[in-house]
């Protein structure tokens with residue numbers, strides 16, 4: 001996939017900031033820091049931090065204060081992948097083309113590395129160089145989005161409980177919007193607040209983030225059917241094998257693709273008022289819907 005230059009630039013800035021914000025590998029006790037660093041540096045696309053930076057850029061030319069916020073979202077995302085891959089959850093050996101954290105470091109260390117990344121995320125947010133009222137608003141929104149009420153953990157619970165049985169469309173929507181869309185929405189909202197957006201604009205970007213986040217998981221479901229493990233860097237075809245609740249399972253591939261495109265149009269409509277200032281968010285939206293991995 002041809003990535004736009006800004007994407008690579010943002011990714012490099014995020015990678016450097018992640019490196020700076022993580023405890024050094026030789027900090028005591030080194031085993032946990034090695035595991036945290038291994039998973040954070042395993043080659044993720046950095047979609048959430050880049051969405052955060054580009055949402056901030058709509059409102060501010062200097063997005064450096066948003067960098068730690070962007071990193072906190074990647075820490076939370078990485079914790080969720082480490083825990084999702086554990087034997088008690090999705091039980092996977094491969095992630096981002098490498099052995100999963102528990103395969104490499106053992107289950108106890110992987111559980112603790114996830115816990116540590118979640119904690120580090122909130123420490124990083126608390127220390128972000130952003131005006132206190134805005135910082136608290138970011139903390140509150142990110143915490144809720146990672147939590148149980150319409151948040152990531154709640155969605156993950158519903159996802160596990162839906163395995164192996166047929167579900168209604170409303171339940172599938174709830175799973176996708178909570179498990180995946182909530183953290184993507186939080187990335188966009190946190191970026192907008194960091195950049196100085198007012199309430200009306202935060203609300204607009206919240207709708208945008210919610211919609212692309214939903215599209216992200218619909219596309220993820222489609223890719224699990226269409227792509228190989230080598231392309232995805234994780235075990236392909238797993239949703240069907242585990243009898244997961246997915247869009248292709250409920251509606252078929254064709255309808256799922258159409259739905260992802262409809263969500264793309266809805267998201268684009270939300271950021272239309274920003275004109276050229278949202279050019280990068282438009283490109284990101286396209287990338288999310290048309291990605292192959």
Ligand code: FPP
Pocket residue numbers: 043044045046047079080081083084096152153156179180216217220293
């Ligand atoms: C792939 O992201 C990840 C998702 C589509 C999210 C799936 C949701 C979970 C795993 C929630 C788990 C929650 C808990 C509490 C365990 P990506 O394609 O951006 O991955 P990358 O960072 O490797 O590129």
Ligand code: MG
Pocket residue numbers: 084090159
């Ligand atoms: Mg899962």
